[in-house]
Amino acid sequence: MIRDAAVLAFGLVAGALLAPLAARKAIRAPPIRAPGVKAWRMSKWVKYGGIIRTQGICGDFDKMPSSTAQQTAEALAKIDDILNAAGVTRAHLIAVTIFLKDMNTFEEMNGVYDKWVDPNGLPTRLCVEAKLGHNAAVEIRVEAWCAE
Numbered sequence: 001m002i003r004d005a006a007v008l009a010f011g012l013v014a015g016a017l018l019a020p021l022a023a024r025k026a027i028r029a030p031p032i033r034a035p036g037v038k039a040w041r042m043s044k045w046v047k048y049g050g051i052i053r054t055q056g057i058c059g060d061f062d063k064m065p066s067s068t069a070q071q072t073a074e075a076l077a078k079i080d081d082i083l084n085a086a087g088v089t090r091a092h093l094i095a096v097t098i099f100l101k102d103m104n105t106f107e108e109m110n111g112v113y114d115k116w117v118d119p120n121g122l123p124t125r126l127c128v129e130a131k132l133g134h135n136a137a138v139e140i141r142v143e144a145w146c147a148e
Contacts, residue, residue, distance in 0.1 A: 031046045031047060031048035032046070032047040032048070033045075033046050033047075034046075034082070034085065034086075042055050043055065044082060045082050045085075045086060047086055047146060050145055050146060050147070051094070051143055051144070051145060051146070052082075052083075052086045052088060052092075052142075052143065052144045052145075052146050053141070053142075053143050054079065054082055054141055054142050054143075055141065056099065056139040056140065056141045057075045057078045057079055057082070057139065057140050057141065058071065058074075058075055058132075058136045058138065058139050058140075059071030059072065059073065059074030059075045059078075059136075059137075059138065060074050061134050061135040061136040061137065062134075062135070064135070066135060066137065067108065067137070068100070068101075068102075068105035068108045068109050068137040068138055069108045069109070069111060069112050071136065071137045071138045072108075072109045072112040072113060072137075072138050072140070073112050073116075075138060075139070075140045076112065076113070076116045076140065079140060079142055083142075083144060086144070086146060087146060087147075088144050088145075088146050089118070089121075090116070090117065090118035090121060091118045091120055091121030092121065092144040092145050092146060093117075093118070093121055093122075093123035093142055093143070093144050094123050094124070094143045094144055094145055095123050095124045095125070095126070095142065095143040096117075096123050096124070096125045096126070096140065096141070096142050096143075097125075097126045097127075097128075097140070097141045097142075098113070098125065098126070098127040098128075098138065098139075098140050099127075099128060099129075099130040099132060099138065099139040099140075100127065100128070100129050100130070100137070100138055101129070101130070101131070101132045101136060101137045101138070102129065102137070103129040105137065105138075106127065109127075109138055123142070123143075
């Protein structure tokens with residue numbers, strides 16, 4: 001009986017020690033990457049460990065004049081294309097990060113964003129003012145969960 005208890009205890013300890021290793025092996029599969037516009041510099045999105053992360057996505061800031069609302073709508077349309085290519089929807093969003101060139105355009109951006117976001121899968125959101133390159137008024141990055 002003592003021997004059976006010792007074998008059982010050893011099995012429980014070994015299982016507890018090996019379970020994290022098995023879990024780590026499952027996550028160690030290489031990430032899936034989609035080349036970005038500047039493929040030598042970044043990926044458009046990366047799928048790894050059940051999460052999809054995008055690069056910062058901008059609208060067409062070469063159009064002049066160009067509003068924050070227009071650039072937000074264009075960026076969100078590009079994000080929809082990325083989510084579709086990765087096999088997920090807006091309901092899979094976990095987090096959205098929005099960079100605005102001018103925080104005074106916050107409500108203008110929200111007018112577009114609020115119509116776009118899935119109310120049944122609301123992600124966390126961070127919105128900050130940032131110095132953006134070129135004529136970009138907004139840049140958006142998302143993270144979504146996905147099946148492996």
